[in-house]
Amino acid sequence: MSLFSRDPAIKVLSFNLLDMQTVGHNNYGLWRHPRNRKRSNNLKYWTDFAQSCERALLDTLFFADVLGIAAGYGGNNDVALREGMHVPLNDPLMALSAMAAVTTHLGFAATVSTTYEAPFAHARRMSTLDHLTGGRIGWNVVTSYLPNANENFGIAPDLYTHDERYDRAEEFMAVCYKLWEGSWADDAMIRDSDRNMVSDPAKVRRIDHAGRYFQVAGPHLVEPSPQRTPVILQAGSSGRGKDFAAKHAEVVFIGGRSADAYRKNARDVRASVVSHGRAAGDVKILAEMGLIVAATQAEAEAKLADFQALSSPDGYLSHHFGSGADLLKYDRNKTIEEITAEGGPGSVFLSHYNYPLGTTVGAVLDQATRLDSSRALFAWGTPKRVADKIEEWADTLDINGFLMRQMISPVSVDEFADLLVPELQRRGRYRQRYEATSLRENMFGTPTPRVRSTHPAAAFKYPLSR
Amino acid sequence: MSLFSRDPAIKVLSFNLLDMQTVGHNNYGLWRHPRNRKRSNNLKYWTDFAQSCERALLDTLFFADVLGIAAGYGGNNDVALREGMHVPLNDPLMALSAMAAVTTHLGFAATVSTTYEAPFAHARRMSTLDHLTGGRIGWNVVTSYLPNANENFGIAPDLYTHDERYDRAEEFMAVCYKLWEGSWADDAMIRDSDRNMVSDPAKVRRIDHAGRYFQVAGPHLVEPSPQRTPVILQAGSSGRGKDFAAKHAEVVFIGGRSADAYRKNARDVRASVVSHGRAAGDVKILAEMGLIVAATQAEAEAKLADFQALSSPDGYLSHHFGSGADLLKYDRNKTIEEITAEGGPGSVFLSHYNYPLGTTVGAVLDQATRLDSSRALFAWGTPKRVADKIEEWADTLDINGFLMRQMISPVSVDEFADLLVPELQRRGRYRQRYEATSLRENMFGTPTPRVRSTHPAAAFKYPLSR
Numbered sequence: 001m002s003l004f005s006r007d008p009a010i011k012v013l014s015f016n017l018l019d020m021q022t023v024g025h026n027n028y029g030l031w032r033h034p035r036n037r038k039r040s041n042n043l044k045y046w047t048d049f050a051q052s053c054e055r056a057l058l059d060t061l062f063f064a065d066v067l068g069i070a071a072g073y074g075g076n077n078d079v080a081l082r083e084g085m086h087v088p089l090n091d092p093l094m095a096l097s098a099m100a101a102v103t104t105h106l107g108f109a110a111t112v113s114t115t116y117e118a119p120f121a122h123a124r125r126m127s128t129l130d131h132l133t134g135g136r137i138g139w140n141v142v143t144s145y146l147p148n149a150n151e152n153f154g155i156a157p158d159l160y161t162h163d164e165r166y167d168r169a170e171e172f173m174a175v176c177y178k179l180w181e182g183s184w185a186d187d188a189m190i191r192d193s194d195r196n197m198v199s200d201p202a203k204v205r206r207i208d209h210a211g212r213y214f215q216v217a218g219p220h221l222v223e224p225s226p227q228r229t230p231v232i233l234q235a236g237s238s239g240r241g242k243d244f245a246a247k248h249a250e251v252v253f254i255g256g257r258s259a260d261a262y263r264k265n266a267r268d269v270r271a272s273v274v275s276h277g278r279a280a281g282d283v284k285i286l287a288e289m290g291l292i293v294a295a296t297q298a299e300a301e302a303k304l305a306d307f308q309a310l311s312s313p314d315g316y317l318s319h320h321f322g323s324g325a326d327l328l329k330y331d332r333n334k335t336i337e338e339i340t341a342e343g344g345p346g347s348v349f350l351s352h353y354n355y356p357l358g359t360t361v362g363a364v365l366d367q368a369t370r371l372d373s374s375r376a377l378f379a380w381g382t383p384k385r386v387a388d389k390i391e392e393w394a395d396t397l398d399i400n401g402f403l404m405r406q407m408i409s410p411v412s413v414d415e416f417a418d419l420l421v422p423e424l425q426r427r428g429r430y431r432q433r434y435e436a437t438s439l440r441e442n443m444f445g446t447p448t449p450r451v452r453s454t455h456p457a458a459a460f461k462y463p464l465s466r
Numbered sequence: 467m468s469l470f471s472r473d474p475a476i477k478v479l480s481f482n483l484l485d486m487q488t489v490g491h492n493n494y495g496l497w498r499h500p501r502n503r504k505r506s507n508n509l510k511y512w513t514d515f516a517q518s519c520e521r522a523l524l525d526t527l528f529f530a531d532v533l534g535i536a537a538g539y540g541g542n543n544d545v546a547l548r549e550g551m552h553v554p555l556n557d558p559l560m561a562l563s564a565m566a567a568v569t570t571h572l573g574f575a576a577t578v579s580t581t582y583e584a585p586f587a588h589a590r591r592m593s594t595l596d597h598l599t600g601g602r603i604g605w606n607v608v609t610s611y612l613p614n615a616n617e618n619f620g621i622a623p624d625l626y627t628h629d630e631r632y633d634r635a636e637e638f639m640a641v642c643y644k645l646w647e648g649s650w651a652d653d654a655m656i657r658d659s660d661r662n663m664v665s666d667p668a669k670v671r672r673i674d675h676a677g678r679y680f681q682v683a684g685p686h687l688v689e690p691s692p693q694r695t696p697v698i699l700q701a702g703s704s705g706r707g708k709d710f711a712a713k714h715a716e717v718v719f720i721g722g723r724s725a726d727a728y729r730k731n732a733r734d735v736r737a738s739v740v741s742h743g744r745a746a747g748d749v750k751i752l753a754e755m756g757l758i759v760a761a762t763q764a765e766a767e768a769k770l771a772d773f774q775a776l777s778s779p780d781g782y783l784s785h786h787f788g789s790g791a792d793l794l795k796y797d798r799n800k801t802i803e804e805i806t807a808e809g810g811p812g813s814v815f816l817s818h819y820n821y822p823l824g825t826t827v828g829a830v831l832d833q834a835t836r837l838d839s840s841r842a843l844f845a846w847g848t849p850k851r852v853a854d855k856i857e858e859w860a861d862t863l864d865i866n867g868f869l870m871r872q873m874i875s876p877v878s879v880d881e882f883a884d885l886l887v888p889e890l891q892r893r894g895r896y897r898q899r900y901e902a903t904s905l906r907e908n909m910f911g912t913p914t915p916r917v918r919s920t921h922p923a924a925a926f927k928y929p930l931s932r
Contacts, residue, residue, distance in 0.1 A: 021594075023664050032659040041597035041689075043567050067586070069685065077667060077685065084664030088655070088689040090594040091587075098563035098598070101509050120533070120618040121557075121582065128487075128556040131507035132564070151683035152586040189554070193498040196778055198489050198550030201543060217617035219535065219543065223507075223554040312662055 013394055013429050014284055014401030014443060016109070017053055017413060020064040021092055023084025026290075026405040028315020030307060031084055036408035040090050043098055050099035052410045054106040056417035057431050059443050060138055061099070062233070062403060063092040065111035068148030070322020073314075080322065083315035093125060100133040107439035109138035109233050109251075115165055116144065116153045119175035120216050126230050127180065127222035135226025135438035135449045140233040141248065143169050143241075146322070166240045171211045173248055177457040178207040180228045183220035185462045199223070205462070227449040229457040231439050236269075246272030246283075247456060251443065253286040253403045257355060257367060258376050259396070262287055266398040278454045284400040284443060287393065292380035292407060293419045300380045304371070307407055313369035320368045332362030377402075383423035391429060479860055479895050480750055480867025480909060482575070483519055483879060486530040487558055489550025492756075492871040494781020496773060497550055502874035506556050509564055516565035518876045519572050522883035523897050525909050526573035526604055527565070528699070528869060529558040533582055534614030536788025539780075546788065549781035559591060566599040573905035575604035575699050575717075581631055582610065582619045585641040586682050592696050593646065593688035601692025601904035601915045606699040607714065609635050609707070612788070632706045637677045639714055643923040644673040646694045649686035651928045665689070671928070693915040695923040697905050702735075712738030712749075713922060717909065719752040719869045723821065723833060724842050725862070728753055732864040744920045750866040750909060753859065758846035758873060759885045766846045770837070773873055779835035786834045798828030843868075849889035857895065 021040045023031050030036055039045045053061045069077045069087050080087050092110040099108065108129075112122060130137045143165040150157060160168065188203035207218035235253045236245035245252045252269050256262040266287075270280040292307070294300035321327055330339060336355040340347045355364065367374045379389040393399065406412040424430035436442050438449035451457045487506045489497050496502055505511045519527045535543045535553050546553050558576040565574065574595075578588060596603045609631040616623060626634065651669035673684035701719045702711035711718045718735050722728040732753075736746040758773070760766035787793055796805060802821040806813045821830065833840045845855040859865065872878040890896035902908050904915035917923045 029662060031657075031664065032662065041691075043563060043598045043600075046598075047567055067687070068683075069687070077670065081665045081667040081670055082663045087685075087687060088665070089687045090597065091591045091688075094559065094591060094594040095563050095598055097509060097561050098567040101513055101564040101567060116584065116587065118582065118619055125557045125560060128560040131556065132509045132512075132561055134509075148683060151681070153584055154681035191497075196495060196498065197548045198497065199547045199554070201547040204543070204547055215617070215620035217534075217614060219553075221533070221535070221553060221555045222557075225507075 011394055011400075011429070012431060013390070013424070014059045014286060015056070015430070016060045016062050016286060016401065016403045017056075017058055018062050018064065018288065018403045018405050019409075020086065021090035021095065022086050022088065024315055025064060025086065026319070027311075027407050028083050028085060028319070029310045029312030030408055032310055033307070033408045035411050037411075038409040040088070043095065046095045047098050047102045049410050049413070050103050050106060052413045052417065054103045056413055056421055057434065058106060058413075059401070060107035060109045060439065062109040062138075062140065063111060064140075065089070065092045065113075065142075066146055066149065067113060067116055067144065068146040068150075068152050070146055070318060071148060073318040073321045073326050073328075075326075079314050079318040083312055083318060085315050085318045085322070093129065096129055096137075097132050100129075100136065104134075105136070105434035105437060105442065107136045107138055107231070107442065108133060109140050109231070111140040111142055113142050113144040113149075114169040114172040115155070115160065116149065117172075119172050119214055120179070122172075123176045123179040124221050126176075127220065127225045127228075130225035130227050130230055131222070135440070137227065138231035138233050138251070138439055140235075141169065141173070141244075142234075162238065163240055166244055168213045169244060171213045173456070174211070174460075175207070175209050175214050175216050177229060177460040178209055179216070179218060179220040180225075180460075181451075181457050182460040182462050183207055183218050184224050186224060189223050226438050227440055227451075229451050229455075231443065232455075232457075242268060242272055245269065246278075247276045249283060250440070250451075250455065251284045251286060253288060254399075255288045256376055257359070259393070261356070262376060262393075262397045262399070270398065278452075282452060282454055285398070286401050286403040287377055287397060287399045288405065289377040289379075289393070289402040290375065290405040290407070291378070291386050291389075291416075291420070293383055293386050293415055294380075295382065295419065297381050297385065300382065304380045308371050311369075311371050316369045317365070327361050327365055330361045332360060332365070334361050335359060336361070336364065383419045386420055387423045387427060387429070390424065391427065394429070477860055477866075477895070478897060479856070479890070480525045480752060481522070481896070482526045482528050482752060482867065482869045483522075483524055484528050484530065484754065484869045484871050485875075486552065487556035487561065488552050488554065490781055491530060491552065492785070493777075493873050494549050494551060494785070495776045495778030496874055498776055499773070499874045501877050503877075504875040506554070509561065512561045513564050513568045515876050515879070516569050516572060518879045518883065520569040522879055522887055523900065524572060524879075525867070526575045526905065528575040528604075528606065529577060530606075531555070531558045531577035531579075531608075532612055532615065533579060533610065534612040534616075534618050536612055536784060537614060539784040539787045539792050539794075541792070545780050545784040549778055549784060551781050551784045551788070559595065562595055562603075563598050566595075566602065570600075571602070571900035571903060571908065573602045573604055573697070573908065574599060575606050575697070577606040577608055579608050579610040579615075580635040580638040581621070581626065582615065583638075585638050585680055586645070586684075588638075589642045589645040590687050592642075593686065593691045593694075596691035596693050596696055597688070601906070603693065604697035604699050604717070604905055606701075607635065607639070607710075608700075628704065629706055632710055634679045635710060637679045639922070640677070640926075641673070641675050641680050641682050643695060643926040644675055645682070645684060645686040646691075646926075647917075647923050648926040648928050649673055649684050650690050652690060655689045669928075692904050693906050693917075695917050695921075697909065698923075708734060708738055711735065712744075713742045715749060716906070716917075716921065717750045717752060719754060720865075721754045722842055723825070723830075725859070727822070728842060728859075728863050728865070736864065748918060748920055751864070752867050752869040753843055753863060753865045754871065755843040755845075755859070755868040756841065756871040756873070757844070757852050757855075757882075757886075759849055759852050759881055760846075761848065761885065763847050763851065766848065770846045774837050777835075777837050782835045783831070793827045793831055796827045798826060798831070800827050801825060802827070802830065849885045852886055853889045853893060853895070856890065857893065860895070
């Protein structure tokens with residue numbers, strides 16, 4: 001049941017925290033900051049952190065993930081290991097139940113790749129977590145690209161092209177939807193003591209999926225969970241990826257090198273969503289964003305300087321160019337389109353960034369390594385000043401909210417909760433309290449935790465259409 | 467550090483609870499019992515339950531698992547679904563961190579099959595959990611056998627013979643050992659702020675495993691966890707399975723149709739362990755066991771009668787013969803060796819039970835479905851009477867402890883803690899408190915959480931022997 005009662009002219013925003021169960025993620029070098037208490041191996045750290053996120057009334061705590069080490073920058077693992085750049089990296093699903101146990105409304109979004117998992121096992125894990133969290137699970141669908149991940153799973157470099165990874169992902173989604181939506185009737189679990197019947201066999205079906213990549217018989221091993229299909233998140237950057245996101249994603253997060261690039265990305269996503277027969281508003285678009293907030297502007301400037309002093313350019317470079325596009329090899333005055341036209345190492349990946357024509361290697365390197373105003377959607381200052389920026393972005397970029405990076409943890413979230421949330425609440429831009437329990441209801445104000453009828457998963461609802 | 471200070475003549479026993487994240491597991495029909503509060507989908511149920519297990523000072527809470535529905539008995543899924551016999555069944559790893567967060571010493575053993583997982587992803591999950599639990603994770607290695615599991619993972623029925631599953635399992639273990647023991651040096655994580663080095667690249671290695679079933683490059687994505695290799699548990703019943711267990715397992719659990727069968731199984735395991743260059747005592751042998759304890763004998767008898775009245779023979783039959791050996795199809799007077807000689811459906815599986823010569827179909831069916839003295843290692847009565855039985859089993863069967871079945875939950879564990887543990891403690895048969903934090907130290911009294919030097923994983927310790 002939705003408890004939304006806002007002035008519809010004011011856009012209440014969705015705030016989500018981007019994290020990764022590792023040392024460094026978009027904050028390279030800051031692990032050395034004396035107030036950074038992040039320790040991925042420590043369960044108490046995660047349960048405390050989840051409570052901080054819930055106190056901030058976030059929609060989700062979002063976990064990125066990869067399945068290998070990015071060795072492109074520098075040509076081996078050394079930079080990544082030195083910087084703690086996504087290594088060591090824990091499995092993103094393992095700590096979720098502990099975080100769920102100490103919270104009641106916060107959603108959890110975890111990244112899982114369709115390239116390296118079996119859909120039956122994955123669907124079961126998601127359903128289990130959706131039960132254990134009371135319907136607070138989201139799945140960030142990725143198709144992966146790291147050469148080392150392929151090596152870790154015995155996948156030859158040329159086994160899947162980029163398009164084939166998406167073909168596999170499409171079929172993977174269909175298998176999951178069949179298991180989540182189509183295998184068990186809503187009333188299959190009868191728990192009828194008199195007849196000694198736990199579930200009614202007449203209301204549980206095999207799915208008998210037989211496709212190009214997967215053969216999966218079913219039935220699903222888990223009874224219907226609150227949301228059945230978890231909230232689907234995606235960040236499509238390539239043409240095929242954008243199309244996939246427009247079809248499947250309920251939440252799309254976008255990046256960009258400039259406000260204009262964000263705006264264009266958001267417009268592209270909306271148009272593509274509509275072309276898939278969905279309403280433009282069916283998808284929440286979240287913009288990747290960073291902020292530093294403090295009681296006074298001087299304090300915020302001091303924090304920024306502090307973070308800048310500890311920031312490690314190598315960490316940023318290995319993140320941005322880890323898949324093989326080492327821009328340090330090129331002349332700073334060369335343009336990105338010249339490099340992609342030549343087809344050098346990593347150029348396919350570079351092309352997905354959609355750099356404006358004329359962008360030089362030097363400009364890209366500077367933007368990647370500097371923690372300053374060269375970044376799009378990065379703000380620092382008083383609550384008023386940062387809130388002004390947030391409102392400006394929200395109102396001019398056709399977005400629904402933000403995926404926030406952290407600087408240091410849990411300080412960034414705690415300061416966000418204490419300083420910025422009250423300011424945004426006063427402006428009608430932030431929820432006063434959680435509206436419901438399930439992630440889907442909280443994010444979309446839907447009347448039930450289930451997927452909308454226009455979502456592709458809905459086509460697989462029990463009874464199966466045959 | 468071990469705090470053991472026992473009279474070495476008195477055998478302190480290891481107690482472990484056998485469970486499964488499902489409705490019915492060795493207690494079919496008892497889900498209807500008014501005091502049974504088990505709800506696998508409820509996280510609070512699991513965290514409360516883990517605390518009950520820790521209050522009972524158990525070594526481990528042990529989760530069985532399968533990846534499909536057993537359809538052998540009755541020829542389809544109907545009996546399993548009606549009885550809640552291992553369906554619905556949640557993923558066994560998802561709730562562990564929540565249970566770990568509310569306990570400090572209890573170990574957790576989870577079943578994961580080597581037939582359906584990728585070793586890189588599995589090794590990462592185990593390492594993550596070993597970190598989050600502070601070294602309290604055990605892995606029950608299975609190779610699986612359910613036809614429906616094969617169907618759920620697109621594995622043709624004839625792709626892996628029984629022996630090939632064990633070949634794959636052998637290689638799976640080697641990959642995991644390389645990742646757990648050989649990829650990161652103990653001092654690889656230096657966290658050196660001055661040099662901005664999280665880990666030392668010179669102390670992290672690829673494993674470059676290239677085998678028949680797996681190609682896995684590494685490095686492991688997770689830094690060394692307290693135990694590195696989780697405690698390895700196994701129940702080998704076939705010849706090949708017993709040999710596998712004797713080589714890899716640190717804990718072997720055994721069953722049997724009679725005390726003699728248990729004794730023979732234990733003797734076989736010890737002999738086989740020695741043949742692999744390990745000490746007979748390197749392996750803890752746990753006997754599957756059931757008990758009902760009450761303040762008075764009359765109360766215990768009443769409980770037994772209560773449980774018997776609710777027990778469902780169909781549930782037991784579908785469990786025991788779910789892999790295809792439907793004994794109801796045969797004459798009650800026929801012997802098991804006659805059936806296995808004929809090679810009928812499920813006969814290979816039947817042969818793994820090692821029934822004594824002359825055992826009839828009728829005897830097997832009766833024992834499978836009755837909750838009474840026809841079961842080996844099943845006792846009910848006062849704490850004194852049950853403790854007498856436990857001491858008798860412990861002293862005559864060459865075992866180190868027990869894997870206990872539950873009747874109703876959490877009542878069975880709470881009554882065990884309140885009534886039987888004090889009696890066993892008085893007799894010097896039960897720990898007074900946990901000796902250490904890691905599972906391996908608690909179970910074995912080893913001086914560190916790491917595997918013994920005689921365990922096969924030790925051969926892969928960093929630096930890799932090449």
